[in-house]
Amino acid sequence: MIRGTIDKIAGPLVVADGMKDARMFDLVYVSDYNLIGEVIELKGDKASIQVYEETGGLKPGDPVTATGKPLSVELGPGLVTAIYDGIQRPLDKIREEAGDWITRGISIRGLDHEKEWDFVPVAAVGLNVTGGEILGEVPETKIITHKIMVPPEVSGKIIWMSEAGKFNIDTIIAKLKTLDGSTIELPMYHNWPVRKPRPIAEKRAPEEPLITGQRVIDAFFPLGKGGTACVPGPFGSGKTVIQHQLAKWADAEMVIYVGCGERGNEMTDVLQEFPELEDPKSGEPLINRTVLVANTSNMPVAAREASVYTGITIGEYFRDMGYSVALMADSTSRWAEAMREMSGRLEEMPGEEGYPAYLGTRIAEFYERAGNVKCIGGDRSGALTVVGAVSPAGGDLSDPVVQATLRVVKVFWSLQAKLAYARHFPAIGWLDSYSLYTDNLKEYYDKELGTDWVPMIKESISLLQQEANLLEIARLVGAESLSPEDQLILYTSRSLREDFLHQNAFHEVDTYTSIKKQKIMMEVIMHTNAEMKKAIRGGVSPGDLFELPLKEEVARMSYIPEDRLDDIEAIKEHINSQINDLIEKEQTA
Ligand SMILES: Nc1ncnc2c1ncn2[C@@H]1O[C@H](COP(=O)(O)OP(=O)(O)OP(=O)(O)O)[C@@H](O)[C@H]1O
Ligand SMILES: [Mg+2]
Incomplete structure (x- = not known):
């Protein structure tokens, strides 16, 4: 633990002294409120900290503690149907503890550590395993069987395996002997830092379309499973409706919906509809294949960054199990604006329209985490498809966020004010939208259609x-x-x-x-x-x-x-x- 003190506070940015030994992206607790933040700049013994909660009431001299660990999420049974804030705190638990008012400094773990799950082992003692190998299974919902995997970067020989039984996620279900002779005990969950992509064995071009049931998309501008798409459009052109339609109807096995900086009532729509709507394939409520991450416009700005990474990390985790996962993020512009705000407060050299020079890199790194992949630890494939809405001012496509996104994504659904005005929905323009997957998918279409x-x-x-x-x-x-x-x-x-x-x-x-x-x-x-x-x-x-x-x-x-x-x-x-x-x-x- 590295302990420092607050030097100054500027909105969501806190600068602390005495932080010489901290590292970039260390998770820190700020003040006696224990507000959660991340180190985003280090200069001498000063650390600039992006705080994910309201900073009102903090003052110079308040304590700051760096944990020496990066911001991470808990990955294990209990994720499906969860509704999280940007730093994986379950919204219902926050409300239980704090009511509708203060939600600061509440430390609630992402997963329920009491709840017991039916565990069935699938790996056997004596087996040499590496990261990703499936140790056992938990039927999490009627649609999703949760695969308990060896965490990435862990390997060894199984020297003990739990029998089938009903356990909470802290229960040790396997023990490994590593190469250096030490023993590792594995519970049913593990932590993973949100900014670090989870490893894969191999990335392949998408081979199958993600069928969305939306005709203009499936027929004209299809998205491949494991592909990337961007939906830019002016105010009211239908970005959110499209994202909701995809979350409801896309033939993905898991859906991660990240509401980033958009209106709270839109998230409420999702929350109310999903438990009622049925998955067309299984007839089960859609919520049984969904994780929601909500960092709405009334929540702290800095946490928008975290919400995007929290969402994609959870998406990668289900991909690693061999599922086809679809992630929608609405809107990535709000995330970019949060980056711009922090960058401004750090007095970094601004790039285009005040966005930081690393805007393009961050956006590219985010979409790079999508993919149709061969998973690590066994012979299975998974896919993570990513669709980001972009809301440029006035629908102007020369906007830096749109431009940076178009450089990396392979599908462009161009929403047009003119069409929305004429009530032609979805307002996806047929003359300038495109999909670069059409050729890859030809074989599939020839066979299926x-x-x-x-x-x-x-x-x-x-x-x-x-x-x-x-x-x-x-x-x-x-x-x-x-x-x-x-x-x-x-x-x-x-x-x-x-x-x-x-x-x-x-x-x-x-x-x-x-x-x-x-x-x-x-x-x-x-x-x-x-x-x-x-x-x-x-x-x-x-x-x-x-x-x-x-x-x-x-x-x-x-x-x-x-x-x-x-x-x-x-x-x-x-x-x-x-x-x-x-x-x-x-x-x-
Ligand atoms: N596919 C559709 N079918 C019918 N109506 C639609 C459809 N898409 C959009 N609309 C109409 O357009 C309205 C605005 O759509 P939406 O909220 O998705 O826009 P937006 O681009 O997300 O706007 P904002 O920039 O404010 O976030 C909807 O409330 C709905 O009335
Ligand atoms: Mg919207």
Whole structure:
């Protein structure tokens, strides 16, 4: 323990004297309140400390204690369904102890150390194990089996294994003899420093899409499992709704939701909805596969930094078990602003728009922790997918946080004020968004959706690009001057936008579309396009085609439930007969 005293206080920054032996990123306790902080700069015997709790009432001369350990999280059974603040204190326990008022200096451990879990050993005595090796299992919720692993960086020969039984997480479940002859006792949990990525055996390119049930994402700009995406957008363009939709519907086995500096009521929405909503696969409440980290706008600014790292460390831990994990962070801009504030108070040389020069590095390091990986300690793969919302002022994409993020992520969902204003949701622009995973995922699509899927998507994107040009021409010289073929491009593009890309997150059926249904919907639209093209070549007037009643049927597709996909399939027949009637009329005329 290194003991110093407060020299000065500036908001969330405290400078302490007598800290010569402290190290960067040491966890410190500040004052008799025991406020938690982290050393972020050392100069001589002065340490600058980023304090994760309100610093009101502190004064020079108050004691500061450095623990010599970095800020860490507890990893073990009890994480699933937990709701934490930025430094892994369970919010319900804070409320129990402190009421709604003072939450300072409360030391509550991240995991419940009393609760007993059913432990089943899977490793045997005599086995040589390294970090990541699975020692036993705990059925944590109906969806998640918690794998108790040898902590990373630990290895040895198992000399004792616990029998199956009901234990709390402090109970020793295995003993290892290490190479140097000492014995290590392993309980059901371990600590891991949040700023240090957990080791992996190998990183691979994503091979499977993370199916989100959001049509514009899955069909046009897919995210790979283990990939990274960024959703920048102006105020009110739908960043939070998208993050919530992903947390609800993405086919990840575990979801970590980090609410970073956003409105508290948005977190409340999540908290209220998740216990009620069912996981489409297991029928279990969604909360049974979720960990929530909430550092909302009314909570201390500095803890935003910690919340992002706490979240991703928990995500990596479940990835190490072999799960596919998805982490949403809303909003990384608030995290960056916290960095800017601390940097300003440290009087560091500012970079662009006052953000610290290391902004880009920090952001890159964060997204680098995503990945489709071969796990350490055994033959299993896991994935950690990371989606960050960015909220630049005025939606300006030249914002340093957006730019730094776009340099590292592989998917860009560009939210547009214009679309949100026109109530086209999700307001993801189809002309400038992109996914760099499309090629990696082709094999998966060919196998799962048929080899016609990828060309069909390419064709529809191309139609939308042509639409943009045609609308420009129509604006200049009038729509009537467009050829019948061009009019059809406008008709089909509109159908793609309104009947496929537009999706209402708040409609019971429309909120989630299986990839199978997406394929049938897309087929219906592109089939209409192909049949109409033939009819136009046969001399049918576009005006007559565009007024056929099939239009309404196509518009209702998205509201047809998943168990009635035949009804959508049947629309193709109606399309054929309606268009054929027109062709016959034209021929007899
Ligand atoms: N997919 C959607 N379906 C229906 N409505 C939507 C959808 N996405 C967004 N909206 C509407 O837009 C509103 C604003 O969305 P949201 O709160 O997600 O924006 P935001 O970008 O997070 O805003 P802020 O910058 O304030 O955080 C929502 O309350 C909702 O009415
Ligand atoms: Mg929001």
